[in-house]
Amino acid sequence: MTEAFQFKLLSSDGNARRGEVLTPRGTIRTPAFMPVGTVGTVKAMYLDQVRELGADIILGNTYHLMLRPGAERVARLGGLHKFIRWDRPILTDSGGFQVMSLSSLRKLNEQGVTFKSHVDGALYHMSPERSIEIQGLLGSDIQMQLDECVALPAEPGEIERAMEMSLRWAERCKVAFGDQPGKAMFGIVQGGDIPKLRERSASALNELDLKGYAVGGLAVGEPQEVMLDMLDVTCPVLPADKPRYLMGVGTPDDILKSVAHGVDMFDCVMPTRSGRHGLAFTRYGRINLRNARHAEDARPLDEQSSCPAARDYSRAYLHHLIRSNESLGGMLLSWNNLAYYQELMAGIRKAIEEGRYSDFMAETIEGWQRGDL
Ligand SMILES: COC(=O)c1ccc(CCNc2nc3cc4nc(N)[nH]c(=O)c4cc3[nH]2)cc1
Numbered sequence: 001m002t003e004a005f006q007f008k009l010l011s012s013d014g015n016a017r018r019g020e021v022l023t024p025r026g027t028i029r030t031p032a033f034m035p036v037g038t039v040g041t042v043k044a045m046y047l048d049q050v051r052e053l054g055a056d057i058i059l060g061n062t063y064h065l066m067l068r069p070g071a072e073r074v075a076r077l078g079g080l081h082k083f084i085r086w087d088r089p090i091l092t093d094s095g096g097f098q099v100m101s102l103s104s105l106r107k108l109n110e111q112g113v114t115f116k117s118h119v120d121g122a123l124y125h126m127s128p129e130r131s132i133e134i135q136g137l138l139g140s141d142i143q144m145q146l147d148e149c150v151a152l153p154a155e156p157g158e159i160e161r162a163m164e165m166s167l168r169w170a171e172r173c174k175v176a177f178g179d180q181p182g183k184a185m186f187g188i189v190q191g192g193d194i195p196k197l198r199e200r201s202a203s204a205l206n207e208l209d210l211k212g213y214a215v216g217g218l219a220v221g222e223p224q225e226v227m228l229d230m231l232d233v234t235c236p237v238l239p240a241d242k243p244r245y246l247m248g249v250g251t252p253d254d255i256l257k258s259v260a261h262g263v264d265m266f267d268c269v270m271p272t273r274s275g276r277h278g279l280a281f282t283r284y285g286r287i288n289l290r291n292a293r294h295a296e297d298a299r300p301l302d303e304q305s306s307c308p309a310a311r312d313y314s315r316a317y318l319h320h321l322i323r324s325n326e327s328l329g330g331m332l333l334s335w336n337n338l339a340y341y342q343e344l345m346a347g348i349r350k351a352i353e354e355g356r357y358s359d360f361m362a363e364t365i366e367g368w369q370r371g372d373l
Pocket residue numbers: 093094095096097144147148149188215216217218219220247248249250268269270271273274
């Protein structure tokens with residue numbers, strides 16, 4: 001067990017990287033997918049199931065946890081790891097993105113964000129310093145800076161204003177974070193879909209010599225090729241010996257291509273949220289089990305899968321559960337989908353180690369298109 005926080009680049013295949021993030025709470029094998037555990041639970045899953053699927057780290061949200069149950073309360077109860085019974089690394093998002101996407105009446109200025117809780121309407125103010133304080137109270141292993149993510153398309157002036165303020169907030173967060181051995185604070189590159197703003201943001205964050213860097217401001221409605229183009233202007237400016245985390249991404253296709261563009265870490269609600277709504281991710285592509293055509297299909301989702309949810313239950317039964325809005329439907333599809341995502345990541349890591357990543361990517365994507373859905 002290491003006391004420090006350290007990234008080791010083990011091998012690469014083109015721009016695809018195979019690495020490890022060593023933390024006192026365990027090692028994160030990269031490229032890594034982080035299941036989203038917004039309010040301290042990966043919805044519809046037991047965390048030992050999540051671990052068994054191969055997840056080395058999960059994500060929590062400052063915004064949700066500060067509103068309920070409250071950061072000080074979680075600290076009084078021993079911290080988030082103890083509260084939710086997960087002793088491996090946790091990354092927490094800083095709250096800015098969630099405020100802008102979830103709360104009403106919000107104001108954002110140099111001091112921070114002011115907003116009304118979507119839970120009970122109470123008014124809150126969160127500064128960069130308070131966001132880091134909350135993440136510290138939770139006991140987060142990887143803390144994100146507070147930033148401003150601008151939805152695309154947006155005016156260049158607006159994108160630049162938000163990017164420059166996010167840089168000033170990064171400095172304030174670095175000071176507030178101080179020196180927490182074994183933990184890390186990641187900066188977040190902004191700059192929208194404008195290459196020179198992306199380069200400016202990445203190089204300025206580089207000067208702060210942080211332990212890792214996220215690429216934010218993407219997966220906000222832009223076309224995939226814009227996202228990939230922004231990775232191509234951002235990753236070369238970031239240090240090769242630090243982890244790169246693409247926030248909110250994405251579909252298997254997004255992940256496969258982003259790995260080829262230099263990304264090490266991912267998170268997305270896609271597998272769990274869409275699972276609860278009846279969407280199954282399989283090696284053949286996506287299957288919407290709400291669709292009546294599955295009503296008498298006795299086949300499992302994927303008889304070759306090692307996951308019981310994919311191998312042992314008929315599509316007909318899954319269709320019935322989803323149509324009946326039964327909890328077990330969301331549980332089985334979340335299980336199947338997270339198993340698919342972790343198997344994908346394991347395949348990605350192995351392919352990079354063996355120097356055959358571009359073939360693996362092409363085969364996996366083509367399997368989706370060939371789909372027997
Ligand atoms: C069923 O699937 C879904 O409902 C679903 C919903 C949203 C996304 C996209 C999420 N995208 C996204 N999350 C993000 C989180 C972020 N956090 C910070 N601090 N800064 C950012 O700049 C940022 C950008 C993001 N982009 C993907 C999938």
